[in-house]
Amino acid sequence: MKDVARHAGVSVSTVSYVLNDSGPVASSRRARVLDAVRVLEYTPNESARNLKRRTTSSIGLVVPDLTNQFFALIAEGVERAAAERGVLVVLCAPEATDRPESIHARLLQGQRLDGVIYLSGAGAAASSILELAKAGPVVLVDERIPGFDLPAVVADSRRGAREIAAYVLSEGHRRVAIIGGPSVLWTADQRLAGYREAIAAASLDPDEVPVAVGDYRQESGYRLAEELLAGPADSRPTALLCANDQMAIGAIEYCREAKLRIPQDLSIVGFDDVPIARLIAPALTTVRQPAREMGYAAAGLLFGQLDRAGEGDAAKPEPPLFAASLRIRESVAPPPGS
Template identity: 65%
Template structure:
């Protein structure tokens, strides 16, 4: 069941047919309001069950408030850049950020929620690594806003800041296909994760557009970690050479790096023996040999926008969640024509 959205000052203003500033005057007793308008505002407040958000008031006073960011880990540079964007946006308005690393703390879900409640956080920015959000964390949305980053979770009516992963997947696959590759394979992310689903859907659209049956392209299970890319490449190399793909599309850069390491360990070259493409365009990707073709996600901008969305919600404003941020293919040296051409 999806919980009802918390009413904002804008909702009160619209229901009472007055300006937001009039609602603010009534709530704070900070300006003259005609009796008839004041009564309309008070009626709207009672009807909508609106309660002023103290954290919003602290933001407007520029006094310190506290928000939490839940992130799977910081060894993944993409996560770290998202966290930096959140921190910079928060610092600009004197808001503290409590960083919660579930894998590092090894706390059960309920303990994580208790930790956040004990810190009295005003809202949560949530970056999932699994495709689901713990019920205990979701319960925090009843007392403050929760904003998702690079994720949409079915059944959870929460604001989200995302990148156009589907388009990115489609365009990087189209680039690989343009090099005349027809034997392909995919190392996918966690199947339940929205980003992994979007990237795979984009790959499949490109395959179909090139006249390749998407169901004929094998998809190897990955978890966005380097080790799973290595494991997938190991499985691929266990097959006869004639059955191996000439190009490997990896749903993130860490898995692509793991696959490239496996190919090198087995005496094969990239892209000479097999082309490899990634996703995320982490800073290290352009420094590899060969440099990794990838899809750039504006990780810092995603974190910064997520923080601004959270602050808008805390201040009773309509947040800016207009459309996904763009994904951009960065063409480098890890993709070339297949060996037999």
Template identity: 60%
Template sequence: MKDVAEHARVSVSTVSYVLTDPGPVARELRDRLLDELRLLEYSPNESARNLKRRGAATIGMIVPELTNQFFAMVTEGVQRAASARDVLVVLVVPDASELPEEKQAQLLRSQRIDGVIYLSGTGSMPASIYELARSGPVVLVDEQIPGLDLPAVVCEARKGAREVATLVMEHGHRRVVVVGGPPSLWTAQQRLAGYREAFAGAGLDPDSVPVLVGDYRQASGHELAARALAADPRPTALVCMNDLMAIGAMEYCREVGLRIPEDVSVVGFDDLPVSALLTPRLTTVRQPAHDMGFRAASALFDLLENDESGAIGELPAVVQVRDSVCPPRSEG
């Protein structure tokens, strides 16, 4: 700004007024200064500007992996909100870098970031991320971590799970297996609670429904479907806690010649873009992934600018009824 001021023969404060637009500057002078700024290819130093105003220049985001489309869509939502404010996002993907979350958090600290958006892959918070939360705002997305009073952007996981399991029950299924996620994750706990409510509401003892523990990956769904469908009598429906495991389950069914939904019905959770392109199209629960990322970033910016804190609330989860569920041929 000093170079611009000298070139235009005005004070540095006048240049600052034109850049930030809070001060009274004559129109002719403002236009002349804007021409000088373009001529000199002036680019404001966001880190320096951040020292002068409350806000963010750089935020960090920790996401378990990007091969899961849901995580990628959340990340896109964060980037969209950050771009609108000219904020840089430093992305940390522990699975891709083969570094533990502790090491990744230390790396973020070294980047002098202003805040963090954390999508946990473990259901817990490493000590180094907890330290980040003590020195700057941290917003959780798609998870809540027991014992930590941190703002979180989540969807109505329990309600969505209850409604999709109720749909399965309404089609007459009683021999059901749940293809579950990691029990330590809040999402898995909420979805299982919703399923159990639907089973109980249909007169089925929730404790009688087998729950096979997976890891939210496609290979896990394939493996657990093989185990579930080896039972005698064979289950007529697989209730999968996410779309990737549902896709793995459907892959196994095709390999062994089981028709979906005639021989076995399958439902998922997330509504990944690919889910509507499968054959048959997957009945699932839609989470607004982009909106969750956008809301998480917006919440982080609010914390940085206004010191507002507290829970953000739940976004709607909506069942997408497609072609992968029909009444069972026989329960006998």
């Protein structure tokens, strides 16, 4: 700004009045300032301006897996909320670089971001998240860290899992198996609990239901389906409850290669309702989580924390709990021979 003022032959305050439209400036002086801005190719430093105004300029967004459509939709919601406030979103994707999340946590701290939204869909170490929380506000999406008071935007995964398992069992299935998510994740634990509640309500023993632990990626769904369906046809599961759509799609891929028809030979369900779920054949029965809305709400929660900085815990609003709703399509039918 000093360079612009010197070039235009005006004071720094005059340059500020013109750039911020915050004070009266004669038309001739305004023209000289704008001409100097053009000649010098001056661009205001938004971070410095926002720091002076004490407003938010940039936030971080940690996304574990960019190939997962559910995470991409959450990122869209975050970006939309940030764009409405003129805030920059810095994307961090640890899986894309094969670097530990602890390294990315330090990188984000060094960027002087105002806050971070964290998607921990692959089992991130709690220490990385807590390290970030020491530097500024952190909001979790689709995850909680039991024992730590970090705000989290989640859907009712337990209820959604209970409803979809009850639907599969109502179709007559008694030999079911579960492809669950990473055991370190709260959401995976919630979905497993919901499945087990529905199984117990159907007068079956949840402890006798096979559970294979995946990592929410398509490849693990393929591999675990191969393991669970390796037995004779009269004893293997007639339905797979998959803890997300990615693993369900992997299981469907294996079944196609193994010449197993869905849903005639095997029923499969997922969780999340990503866009491709209704486009594959057969269309996947799943549980919908409103991903975009969750991302938008997480950004709003973070901005609210930043706006209320210094007001204490009493000012914290309760994070929203989103509904998880059943989407019945074509991948479930009564078991063979029923």
